[in-house]
Amino acid sequence: RACAAAITLDTPGANYRTVWALSKYFPNVKTFVRAHDVDHGLNLEKAGATAVVPETLEPSL
Numbered sequence: 001r002a003c004a005a006a007i008t009l010d011t012p013g014a015n016y017r018t019v020w021a022l023s024k025y026f027p028n029v030k031t032f033v034r035a036h037d038v039d040h041g042l043n044l045e046k047a048g049a050t051a052v053v054p055e056t057l058e059p060s061l
Contacts (some may be wrong), residue, residue, distance in 0.1 A: 002026075002029055003028070003029065003030065004029060004030040004031070004032065004050075005022055005029055005030070005031050005032070006032045006033075007019060007022075007031060007032070007033040007034065008033070008034045009034075012036050012040050015033055015034070015035075015040075015044060016040075016043060016044060016047055018033075019031050019033055019044050019047040019048055019049045020047040020048065022048070023047060023048025023049075024048075027048075030050040030051075031048065031049045031050050031051075032049070032050060032051045032053065033049045033051075033052055033053070034052075034053050034054075034055055035052045035053065035054055035055060036055050037054075037055075038054075041054060
């Protein structure tokens with residue numbers, strides 16, 4: 001059984017739906033997701049994301 005999921009889809013809507021479904025059907029799975037901007041990140045947190053990583057942070061790593 002998975003204990004975590006990393007979600008890095010290109011479409012904001014697909015990211016949101018994936019986070020929402022995981023938090024609804026698999027509440028014990030931690031979700032780490034890439035956000036395209038601040039508003040998108042806030043929506044992902046409301047959908048149940050464990051952690052949100054801004055897209056602009058990824059290239060700097």
